[in-house]
Amino acid sequence: TRLRENTAYFRERLVGLGFAPIEGDTPIVPVVVGETAAAIEMSTKLLDEGVFVIGFGFPVVPQGEARIRCQISAAHETEHLDRALAALEKVGGQLGVI
DSSP states (O other): OHHHHHHHHHHHHHHHHTOOBOSOSSSEEEEEEESHHHHHHHHHHHHHTTOOOEEEOTTTSOTTOEEEEEEOOTTOOHHHHHHHHHHHHHHHHHTTOO
C-alpha cells in the first residue's frame, strides 16, 4: 500500500511540474527528456543535487526518447520524494526539459 501511495504521489507531482513520465503504476518511473545527451546530463546534475537516477538513451531506447529512470520505494518518506521533486524541478528547468 505504501509503495503504491508513494508511486502515485511522485507521478502526480512530476506531471504537475511539467514532466512527461511514461504512464503506468509501477514504482519504476521513466521520465522522457528527449536526446541522449540531455538524459545523461540530467542524471549527472541530479546526482550533484543528491538524487540518484539513471539516464538511458539510444540505442537502449528509441532515438529522441531518452529518459531518466526514477525508482520509488516504500521506504521513502514524503519529504524524500519532495526533495527529489524539488531537484527535478531545478535541474529540469536549467536544462529546458520543463
